[in-house]
Structure formats: C-alpha cells, structure tokens
Amino acid sequence: xxxxxxxxxxxxxxxxxxxxxxxxxxxxxxxxxxxxxxxxxxxxxxxxxxxxxxxxxxxxxxxxxxxxxxxxxxxxxxxxxxxxxxxxxxxxxx
Amino acid sequence: xxxxxxxxxxxxxxxxxxxxxxxxxxxxxxxxxxxxxxxxxxxxxxxxxxxxxxxxxxxxxxxxxxxxxxxxxxxxxxxxxxxxxxxxxxxxxxxxxxxxxxxxxxxxxxxxxxxxxxxxxxxxxxxxxxxxxxxxxxxxxxxxxxxxxxxxxxxxxxxxxxxxxxxxxxxxxxxxxxxxxxxxxxxxxxxxxxxxxxxxxxxxxxxxxxxxxxxxxxxxxxxxxxxxxxxxxxxxxxxxxxxxxxxxxxxxxxxxxxxxxxxxxxxxxxxxxxxxxxxxxxxxxxxxxxxxxxxxxxxxx
Numbered sequence: 001x002x003x004x005x006x007x008x009x010x011x012x013x014x015x016x017x018x019x020x021x022x023x024x025x026x027x028x029x030x031x032x033x034x035x036x037x038x039x040x041x042x043x044x045x046x047x048x049x050x051x052x053x054x055x056x057x058x059x060x061x062x063x064x065x066x067x068x069x070x071x072x073x074x075x076x077x078x079x080x081x082x083x084x085x086x087x088x089x090x091x092x093x094x
Numbered sequence: 095x096x097x098x099x100x101x102x103x104x105x106x107x108x109x110x111x112x113x114x115x116x117x118x119x120x121x122x123x124x125x126x127x128x129x130x131x132x133x134x135x136x137x138x139x140x141x142x143x144x145x146x147x148x149x150x151x152x153x154x155x156x157x158x159x160x161x162x163x164x165x166x167x168x169x170x171x172x173x174x175x176x177x178x179x180x181x182x183x184x185x186x187x188x189x190x191x192x193x194x195x196x197x198x199x200x201x202x203x204x205x206x207x208x209x210x211x212x213x214x215x216x217x218x219x220x221x222x223x224x225x226x227x228x229x230x231x232x233x234x235x236x237x238x239x240x241x242x243x244x245x246x247x248x249x250x251x252x253x254x255x256x257x258x259x260x261x262x263x264x265x266x267x268x269x270x271x272x273x274x275x276x277x278x279x280x281x282x283x284x285x286x287x288x289x290x291x292x293x294x295x296x297x298x299x300x301x302x303x304x305x306x307x308x309x310x311x312x313x314x315x316x317x318x319x320x321x322x323x324x325x326x327x328x329x330x331x332x333x334x335x336x337x338x339x340x341x342x343x344x345x346x347x348x349x350x351x352x353x354x355x356x357x358x359x360x361x362x363x364x365x366x367x368x369x370x371x372x373x374x375x376x377x378x379x380x381x382x383x384x385x386x387x388x389x390x391x392x393x394x395x
Contacts, residue, residue, distance in 0.1 A: 001247050007255035008332065010296065015251065015335070047211035048246065061255045093335075 001046075005055035006063045006093070014063040015093040016055050016081075022089035023052040035084030038066050053089070067092065111274050112265035113160075114347060117372070120147070120155025120180055129154070131389050132182075133189045135212065135381025136169045136203060138196030141233025141261055142347065144375045145172040147187070148382035153219070155180060156375045161233075165196030169203075189389050191381035195234075207384055209377045210239060210250050216380030217343045218245025221367040226341035229333055229358070230376070231348035233261040238333045245380070249336050256296065259328040261347040263297040264354075267321050270301055271314050282319040282353030289316045291323035300324065318353065326357035333362070342366045349373035 006015035032041040032053055040059040046052050059066055070076050082090050126132060129149035137144045139161060146156040157175035161168045169192065177183065184202060192200030193212040200206070209230070217228045218241060228239040235254035241247050257263050268275040289312065292303045304317045312320070325348075342364050348354050349366075350373060359365050371379070 002249040002336070004249075004251035004336065007253050008335075009256055013335070047207050 001048075003052075003054060004093075005060045007061060011064065013093050014067075016063060016067075017091045017093065018053055018055070019089040019091075020046065020050065020052040022087040024050050026053075026087065028084060028086040031084035031086070032081050032090060035080040037069065037080065040066065041081070064094075109272070110269075111272055112268045114142075114265075114275050116159040118155075118157045118175055118179055119372070120176065121153070124149065124154060126154055126180060126182060126186075131189075131386060132187050133191070133382045133385030133389060134173065134187045135378040135383070135385065136173060136190060136192050136197075136200045137194040137209065137212065137375075137378035137381060138165050138169050138172075138192065138200060139194045139209075139233050139377070140235070141265075142374060143168040143172040143194075143196075144378040145169075145176055146375050146378035146382045147176060147182075148379070148386055151383070151386045153371065153379060156372070156378065158372065158374050161196070165199035166201050168196065169200040173202075189385040191385040191388075193377050193381040205385070205388070207381055210237060210252065211247055212377045212380030212384065213237065213345050214239050214241040214247045214380065215245040215383050216376035216378070217241070217345055218243075219379060219383060220345075220369040220371045220373075220376060221341075221343040224341040225343045225367060226339040227333070227337075227343070229329060229342070229344045231260060231329060231344065231346040231354075233347065236260055236329055236332060238329075238336050240336060240339065251332065251336050253332060258297055258300070259325050259332065260297075263300070263325065264321075264348060264351065266297055266301055267304065267318065270304060271318060273314065273318070276350075278318050279322070279351040279353035279355075281315045282322045283356075284315045285313070285319050288323070289320040291327050292317075292320045293324075322351070322353035323357050325354050326361055329354075330358060330361045338362055338364070340364060343369075345373050345376035347374050 001020045004015045004017045133148045135146045143161045144158045147154045190203045192203035192206045194209045197206040213230045217225045223243045230237040236259045237252045240249035
C-alpha cells in the first residue's frame, strides 16, 4: 500500500509517501525512526495487521515547515529519512 | 396585541439552509432475528455519524444523523436510532467496529479501524468489485483511495488540513446563498453559461469571493455553479496525485450533490459507478463488513 501523508494548500503540495509493502520486515532495521531529526516516523500496526511506518498525526499538517531543515537550504544534500530507508519506501513530493 | 403587530415584532424564524436530511432505513423484507451473525459499524465523522447493521454479511439497516459535540453520545444516538425502529438491543449485536474521526470514542466498539480502509471496503460492497478509485468527500476532509477487487486499500491520500472540497464548505455556501443544501446541485445547472470557478481554494476566501460575485451582478445560481466547479477542480487535483483508474466511485455527503459530481465526471472524463445505497454510509458499512469478516475468522479457529 502507498500511504500519502500531508496536505495541499495555497503554497503547494507537501506529501510524504510510504510504500508500506517495503516496511514489512524492514531491511533497514527501522532506521527512519532515528534518522528524522524531528522524530516524525512511528511504527504502527495498520488496518491489515502489518507493522509499518507512518508519519505521526500531529506532524502531517506541518510538513512544509518541519521538513524544511532537511532540504538543501538547510545544508543537507540528501534527505536523512530517504537516505536511511534503504528499501526505498519513503519519498517526498516536493 | 393584534396579530399583525405580533407578527411584525416576533423574532424572525431562523432557517438552517445547511441542514441535510437525516435518515433511517432498514430492509423490511428481512428479519434480523433470522441472522446468525449481526455486526455493526459506527462511523463518527466530524459532521455526520452513521450506524450500519449487517446481517450475515448483507446490509440490513442504517441510521445517519448529525454528529453532536460529544463523540460517545453521537455513536450511541446513531445506533439507538436504528435499534429502536427494529426492536434490537445492543446485546443482540455480535461485533461492533468503530471508524471515522471519533472511532476511538465509541464506547461499545470491539475494534477501531481507520475510515480509509472502511470506505474502501464499503465502496467495494456498494459499487461492486470493479471499484478501483474512491473519492470520499467527507464533512471536513477529503480522501482519494485506490483499492483492489476485494476492497483492500492499495494507495491513499487524505487532506484534512483544508476545508475546501468538503461538505462543510458546501454548508457554508448554502447558508450564504440562503438556499437549502439539497437544491444547490440542481440549481448549479440552471445557468445560461457556465461561469469560471471561484479562484480561491480556501472556504473562507471563497465565501468573500462569492459575495463579491453577487455584488458584481452574478445570479445566485451562477455563484453556486462557480463554487461547485471550484470544488470539483479542487478534488480532481487531489485525485490526480494518486492517479485515476476506471471503476470510479464517490462516497460521502457530497456524492448526493449532482452539481459537484457531474463536474468531477466532466473533468475526469469518466462516469462514477452507480449505487442505490446512501453514499454517506460507506464508512460505517465497511466497518460492519470488517466486523463480519473478523467474526468469520474467529468462528473458523
């Protein structure tokens, strides 16, 4: 399942998508949990009883601001979350 | 005081143009007492609450009403509304699944499941196993969902930050225009030329833009048409983010508004699958069906 967390507002589209099929039996040992400086990721049991990562509810409405520090302007050349997720489950839309 | 004076000094009757029809239905051709497994889905949404009863995997009845300021009470009232009509008690129900915004506050629920999974399952029942793309236009959020032939979610996207493209947005316009909400859709087609969509995607700014259009000489019907078009464009952009597959189905209250539905179909170039079941109960129906599957699994163990 591709789960898209985020929103679209007047300034643009801000979605983090997680391919939960790649989360099951994570090959990166859940590295996303510690890679994100804001600790936005969390492991949950989804509606189909799979243990997968999701973006915490309280973070989904502020991605444009919370993720800004990890974008090139913040000094990063690549996003810590997508780099840590070696199975390639995490993507940013912006 | 004579009648004329009394009428002139009486407080004006406050009409609630936004108020949509609450309803209760059950299948009179069946007797719930004949069912082996009775499951219930309770969808406590931000604007409406529904209770759906499923007997042996088939829809038996439902009650749809406005959500109050207390989620547990809204859940209880929704279920009581249908149980009173058919002489059922809570003990007669084998399994209850809560869903929606207030799903964790359904006191008698055995399990809570997200509305995304429940809407996909409900749409699969209502529109058949050809349903692949679901647009749920809820009271205060909007969801685009892809599912497989069994109604399992394969891709989803939700926008709950902005009220544009939601039922609440339509209620605001209904009140502003002082036209009952059920009439907005048909009236949006009663225009000589289709106006441009209102440009604002924010409900608050759309309201002030609508007022500006009225001042500029637009008829009420033209303003409604412009708003319906804006809402359609808004949700289509949401849908396009996950892609649109054939087998399109709309759930939620806005599915009853042809002014928005037909404009969405026009923009996408596809027709939605038809159903005779109330589009607002999709989430609760899906929850009840999940309950039925869980009961079957338990029985098989």
